[in-house]
Amino acid sequence: MSIPRTLSQPLAERVAGLPAPAAPPENVPEIPSNVIEAAVDALARGETHYTDRPGIPEFRREVAKQINEAYGLALDPAEVTITCGSTEARFVTVTLFAEAGTRILCPGDVSHIGAAAQLVGATVTDDSDADNISLLYLTPADDTDTINQLLDRAEQNNWWVVWDLSFTTGRPDFHPAQREELRSRTVTINSLSAHMAGFRIGWMAGSEAALRLRASKQALTICTTNVSQWAGLEFVRTNEI
């Protein structure tokens, strides 16, 4: 006997058209031994239970410190939530800031957020004059003039802004939250996926919605893998992010 291949009822309509999962990346970099040993040490200390839902305090402090030093911001560690990779951070921000029927303005690669948008019933557009835009999604790979024009529009229209550093390294000294009008409406996303992807470590930082973002993450995965967080902490302590 085996389980029939097909459920007795149709699947949810939102599933149709979602892309099949990509194969895992090949040739990932070797993880530094100090990071592995930090993870081993954490397990030896019994770090096998839930952590605080936004993440271990030491890690959140380090993330806030490095963002602040790099961009001249003043994030509080309480505004940082450690996530299961940047994927979770993007999904949580999209679900919180883009309801069904709204649009996400994305001048660059829509594949980063297309599936998340589809799951919440939002659409992704590159037309800054479109109706019902609630969220502006930017990465450092976007054109500089375009970024500045769209940030002007975000100020005028009270859009939320996501600045996603997880695919491309940041622009030295530039960050949307440096604009006073956007400070409370900008979320920074980043991850350690380029260095230790299998540990699934990312974060979302900043904005007046930080506590709601934290609650949404909690509803999805409760907290991020404990041992991964200790490994991630060791990495960011010994490397600039």
Place this chain on the structure above:
Amino acid sequence: MTALNPNIPESVRAVAQDGTQLRYALMEMAAEMDGVLKLGRGDPDLPTPQHIVDAANEAMRAGRTAPTPVAGMPELRAAIAEHMQRENGIPASAENIIVTTGGQEGVFLALQAVLNPGDEILVPDPRYTSYDDAIKRSGAKMVMIPTDRDDAFNLHPEAVEAAITPKTKALLIVTPSNPTAGIVTEDRLRAIADIAMKHNLIVVVDEIYGKIVYEPWHHFSIASIPGMAERTITLDAFSKAYAMTGWRCGYVAAPANVIDAMARIKQATTGPAATVSQWAGLAAITGPQDSVAEYKAIYTERRAVLLEGLRKMGFAYGEPRGGLFVWVDSSSTGIHATELSYLLLNEARVLVFPGTAFGEQWRDYVRITMLESIEFLREAVERMIPVVTRYRV
């Protein structure tokens, strides 16, 4: 029952209507206090068994840390399928399994995969309110199915059938239950299976506490009943039975088209579970199972101590047949459960969760875990007695 006491701090009052946030508000308050005995969160205090930790260490030191396919490591999916066949009688193969980032994500993925806006899903009352967000995001409507203390919060097939409407697409079963610790017995599950097949319902069953069922009761998987595998989504995780909450690793068994849909959704929500956690999960499910029996014996002993203490305090409760909680009828105090929880925390330094954190009408219940040592459980009882005595009407 009285309304919420205005002396309760604003941090608790502000979230009193949101069960999940209410639990976290109390936990955060407890974290600011010294010497709190924490009988709130369902996080086993026991360690992850050493052979599981050793397997994780070995994998990391050997460089087996690369990301896996989104649905999980093939060898882990195969091992879980074999385990579910052997332990649960569920005829699963690897294509029927997805590895999730904890049990809670499994609930989310399953419900997004099958529920459309306007659908109805039947949910036993009281409930673990973390399900609410997953149901809300699907656009479906939650329809509550009553359970009661005198029946040890078992699920009544008649109550299930009475709640079915043309919009009903699914039934959620949690056995053993969080928060009640009741189980849905095999005879009831067989009757519910007949109803599900008659009305073409999907059954989503959360069995995360299935390995922790107390004598003389036993766990039974509804998906093992002929005709049910094609309509059942079974959720489980390593978190409770193996004391692995922090590893965030769970799994789901379902027809392959559901697993495929869940993997597509998971790619957009969190990606694969952490690789180190999957190696740990593989060691848990393929290694010696002595720790599962050992931990259950510990919980059995603690349960007896806690129940004795509750009787000493004059509390009634539904018989806890499985899981890590006791669902306590606190109506004899005459105090709203949220206020009682606050008083116990503030004056006795004992953290318990109010019933209202598991359904707004459960103002006469509190949930108490057995996740402290026997010594601390006895101390918790001694600390609670004067508070309960002082305030009991």
